[in-house]
Amino acid sequence: xxxxxxxxxxxxxxxxxxxxxxxxxxxxxxxxxxxxxxxxxxxxxxxxxxxxxxxxxxxxxxxxxxxxxxxxxxxxxxxxxxxxxxxxxxxxxxxxxxxxxxxxxxxxxxxxxxxxxxxxxxxxxxxxxxxxxxxxxxxxxxxxxxxxxxxxxxxxxxxxxxxxxxxxxxxxxxxxxxxxxxxxxxxxxxxxxxxxxxxxxxxxxxxxxxxxxxxxxxxxxxxxxxxxxxxxxxxxxxxxxxxxxxx
Numbered sequence: 001x002x003x004x005x006x007x008x009x010x011x012x013x014x015x016x017x018x019x020x021x022x023x024x025x026x027x028x029x030x031x032x033x034x035x036x037x038x039x040x041x042x043x044x045x046x047x048x049x050x051x052x053x054x055x056x057x058x059x060x061x062x063x064x065x066x067x068x069x070x071x072x073x074x075x076x077x078x079x080x081x082x083x084x085x086x087x088x089x090x091x092x093x094x095x096x097x098x099x100x101x102x103x104x105x106x107x108x109x110x111x112x113x114x115x116x117x118x119x120x121x122x123x124x125x126x127x128x129x130x131x132x133x134x135x136x137x138x139x140x141x142x143x144x145x146x147x148x149x150x151x152x153x154x155x156x157x158x159x160x161x162x163x164x165x166x167x168x169x170x171x172x173x174x175x176x177x178x179x180x181x182x183x184x185x186x187x188x189x190x191x192x193x194x195x196x197x198x199x200x201x202x203x204x205x206x207x208x209x210x211x212x213x214x215x216x217x218x219x220x221x222x223x224x225x226x227x228x229x230x231x232x233x234x235x236x237x238x239x240x241x242x243x244x245x246x247x
Contacts, residue, residue: 033125034112038105041151044093045101060147065091065136067144067247080140080247088136088243089129094149104151111158118165123214123229130236131157131207137243138202144247153199156185157207164211168219202239210235 048059058073065087068079080087095101116124135153159182163173173179182204189200210232218228 029117031109031112031116033121033128034109034116037112037125037128038108041093041095041101041105041108045095045098048094060094060096060149063087063090063094064147064149065139066147067140069145069147079144080244081144085240085244088133088140088240091136091149092132092151092154095151096149100150104155107155108151108158111155111162115158115162115165119161119211119214123232126229126232126236127157127161127207127210127214128154130210130232130239131160131203133236133243134206134239135196135199135203137206137239137246138198138200139196140198140243140247141202142198143196148196148199150196150199152196153203154207156200156203157210159185160204160206160208161211161215164208165215168212168216206235206239 048057061071061073061078066079068077068081070076071078078084095104112124115127119127132151132154135157138153139148159178162178163182166173166176166178173182186200186204189195189197213228213231213235217231218225222228
């Protein structure tokens with residue numbers, strides 16, 4: 001008999017066990033949704049280069065988030081208040097310049113590698129979209145007449161979701177460094193002109209609530225995980241509807 005990790009095995013069993021060594025890298029799932037979101041944002045940015053992708057370009061006026069404002073290219077009023085609710089989503093894939101895009105994609109990559117394997121691809125993508133819509137609602141609530149673009153609302157939402165995941169596992173976010181990063185970014189948000197306060201704060205809150213539903217409320221109190229998933233969907237729809245109302 002040969003001693004094994006659990007009890008004893010006969011020589012024939014040991015030879016036929018077919019045990020394999022699994023490396024840590026093989027246990028990590030690829031952040032497919034994260035990479036896809038980054039690719040989509042970059043593709044939209046490249047597609048908009050023909051129009052300059054500045055805050056005065058038609059690309060921004062046609063897809064940026066605004067409650068109601070004149071479009072100088074079409075000479076008409078545009079915005080969520082005029083039935084263009086889809087701007088609450090399209091604006092999250094537009095960026096004013098390369099630095100704006102690069103910073104958001106860097107944070108998305110860092111947080112996506114952390115959260116997507118934990119939440120799963122579907123839930124991670126849903127949290128991202130819900131945070132984006134919640135951020136858009138914050139913009140329409142605080143500054144509805146200015147064109148706003150960028151994925152920072154969704155990215156702040158991923159920060160909030162990460163806080164919810166850490167808390168569900170008894171980890172203090174400030175012990176991981178994430179808490180300090182959020183505080184620092186909020187200081188920048190409130191002190192540097194031109195940064196969307198509503199987008200960042202709305203996305204942060206929406207992402208935290210979505211993450212709390214999926215990582216804490218669902219596993220602890222709901223027997224069916226699909227109920228938690230439905231709750232996050234309802235959160236996104238509520239934010240979308242509220243954005244249309246306040247616009």
